[in-house]
Amino acid sequence: MKKAVFALAIIMTLQASAQSNAYTISMKGLGALKLGMSQAELEKMLNKKLVMTKNYLDTLNGYYLDTAKLTYKGIPVQLEFERSYFAPYQFRMRLVGIRCSSPLCKTASGIGIGTDRLKILTEYDNYHSVIYPENPISLKTGNRNGKSVVRVLDDAASMMNDSDAYTMVFYLLNKKVVSFELKARLKDERD
């Protein structure tokens, strides 16, 4: 009986850990959603077809970027894709942005929805960060709307290296996080 309870406790702990990892944000993605994944890889993993909002196959008129909205592990997310050529006239759509506002999502250190601006800056004090108000001062009231943005860049993004570069973007209202976005600048696959 004791052994059974012990085994059950271990199983439950592992399950809880797996569940929390599913919502863990890092520079490179959210849970199993990793920046740089192709549309095909994502569809295989999610076991569903992604519905893009624009027509990325229209190579004549542009649309290098496209987005898809879906529910991932019970939370709404918006994915941004970029056309990536891997050979002459051959391309695939790769994941370059993930946007979410679920309070379930946190970094490994606990930064997520509701986190104070100062905590973000303290946590990432060895990174290049940019902070700015999202909108200019209102001409009518002379006040800001309380919205601001904190961007945390990894070394490659900061130094404009010729490698994959990642940025975490936190959107704040009155200095508290209300949503976040994970962005990638991916190296050309043809190089």
Next chain:
Amino acid sequence: MRKIFLFLFAASALVSCGSNDKPGSPGKKPADPAHTISKDGIGDIKIGMSQTELEKVLNQKLAMKHANDTGEIWADTATVKYNDMDLSLYFQFMYHETARTEMMQLSGVETSSPLCKTADGLGVGDNRASILAAYEDNPIDMGPENEMVNDTTWVLSKTKYYIYVKDDKWDKELIFRLVNKKVASIEASFLLGD
């Protein structure tokens, strides 16, 4: 008599307690105007002044570092003593369209003098948290400085850090340079597309 003396002593203690505190910068004493740095400059030294105007304010001829170089000079520097502070002056060569003249224009002024403070009382020796608290509504760009390891390799510094503080006009900025987490110098500068 004793009561009058005690009353005066208590009154003066209360007054002196209040005068050093500034809202948002507890315990920080701002400098006098001659030693105050803002994004516009230090004291009477203003970003945008021509070399000639500056020499008039300083009442001295500036010894420019590249004065004797041949060829076109697009930027130059000079150091001066101003109100007991050592200042580094950075110039850019500008063409003034209205006046149709070419001139060296002050694009930045930097100092490591502990005499120099911002209006909030920030200066050399202060830490990052103090700066972020003083400018919590300003656009800020900050991070470790880039250091050159060799001709082809740059790395992010472990000891040197910068904080660029801008405002809504996006014309000039205050640059705090930190070494080992403490402000080592402050610069007022044109926005140079950092």
